[in-house]
Amino acid sequence: MATVALVGTCDTKLEELLFLRSQILQHEGLQVLMIDVGRNPVSHEAITITQPELISEYRGDDTTLGPSTLPRGDLIKFMSSCATKAIQSLFSAGLIHGIISAGGSGGTSLAATAMRSALPIGFPKLIVSTVASGNTGPYVGEADIAMLYSVVDIAGLNSVLREVLSNAAASIAAAAQGYALRHSQSAVQPDETEKKKKRIGITMFGVTTPAVDAIRRYLPQDKYETLVFHATGHGGRAMERLIREGAIDAVIDLTTTEICDLIVPGGVMSAGPGRLSAAAEAGIPCLVSLGATDMVNFGPKETVPERYAGRKLYVHNPAVTLMRVDIEEARKVGEFIAGKLKGSKEPRMVQMWIPRGGVSVISKAGGIFEDKKADEVLFETIREGLKGSVVRVVDDERDINDEEFARDIAGALDDLVGKS
Incomplete structure (x- = not known):
């Protein structure tokens, strides 16, 4: 009944x-x-x-x-x-x-x-x-x-x-x-192989999809079950919630773009100030990168606040307009990320991967959002903010969607899970 x-x-x-x-x-x-x-x-x-x-x-x-x-x-x-x-x-x-x-x-x-x-x-x-x-x-x-x-x-x-x-x-x-x-006692239970799989939360956006697809291929399927969260604000909050509920064992927080929408007034895809908190509090293996931190999200172009007139905009689709993060905003995003990672319960289980070749499809060399000065401010702020902590910072010359970068991310997560 x-x-x-x-x-x-x-x-x-x-x-x-x-x-x-x-x-x-x-x-x-x-x-x-x-x-x-x-x-x-x-x-x-x-x-x-x-x-x-x-x-x-x-x-x-x-x-x-x-x-x-x-x-x-x-x-x-x-x-x-x-x-x-x-x-x-x-x-x-x-x-x-x-x-x-x-x-x-x-x-x-x-x-x-x-x-x-x-x-x-x-x-x-x-x-x-x-x-x-x-x-x-x-x-x-x-x-x-x-x-x-x-x-x-x-x-x-x-x-x-x-x-x-x-x-x-x-x-x-x-x-x-x-x-x-x-959920009844007579329900068919998953086989032992499925029960032993570690559940990996991964954050994704359209401009980091190639990376996430590759990471999923490189993670051993017999060891891991992947849960991909679309970083639209609600997606980030859902992942944070599931971590707190114990439903996620490790995280590849590849796409931290929701922080931009928190930092920049008017952004419509913020996951709130609790973003990056759950994994830090739980002390689970957590590999963080900077996917889509070059952009803030708004609705249709006509809804972009007047204060941003003259900023670099890109119409992603009729319902989504992206704005390029500037130098000061990049600094604030970097400070937020470094502050959260420094507070981790198990900092040795945390890694920050910096993709110097570009944090999204449209910010790498030749892309419409390419801005090396803003990116360098973001990267340097994070490096300085994590100085003196045991959080490992990996400076990588490749862009975030590089196939080999994704392979190394998957390998690093596998190593962290093994150590945990």
Whole structure:
């Protein structure tokens, strides 16, 4: 028997939530655990954890807060905290196998926060939302939350909403049953060879794809499983999260471009100030390079902030415009990287590889982003910043996408893993 947690604001969406519950229960072998996260208490036999029970059990040490008079933003923060603790408890006890919610922007924010915080990647998560056709990044973040656009508002049942909710119910029912089966005691276990493989996180961008493809070929397939993360902000955060969850054993952080978008105001692909932190804190083998640190990412060309008029721009595609990092920005990027690597728990497990021939396809000799002065400032800042530490710095004359550079990167990582 698989159990789906259904999270929603029963004081405003009870009719819709009950319909969603009924559609999940149409599928054989499913049961529903319903959690009320609304502002006002609701009494109904279908609610498993009522709002007062949720607050009483999971509010934490703060005994003064209460939802009835809280402003909307504070209410969402408070109830998402309670919901997070409840869902963590249910998951840890093995009592749920999937989770679903339905709501507007507030309910979506509340449910998404709880799902991101309480549940690991791989656990089925689905939100039916009125905002799912827009920018879902703030809700999904680095997690694997599936979002389904409700088409009409979740404000009374009608023929359209019934179809959408029925599809959502079928989706989470199948996912929960699959998860329960995979994680049951009778599930087929991976063979010993697969279990012994080390999981290697690798960061990639379009302009470093040749290098990553080559690294994957050179890493022995019988020893390693590679997890490639697209360095678009969410990709970097996802890798950091999986390292903290113990799902990655070593890292080839080849493409550290997200740091440029953190350092340069307006960049749209920052992974936040925690980038490069997880591997350093975990002390796992970590080989870092400077892939795509020549560029900052913006949207379509017309969205590039006016302050950057006159800077060197390159239209990567209609949705992405790149701006060349200048000397001062390169210095700040180098300081950030060196500072993070110096703080590693196991600095002997860390290496910095500097590809002097170019950090991307378009910054090597003759490329549109070639700028030897800016690159040298980046390289020298990192070398100076790591001086006196035991982090190994490898100065290499090749560019980052050179086939032999990739081969040596793979070999160096293999050596580090052996030493660990």
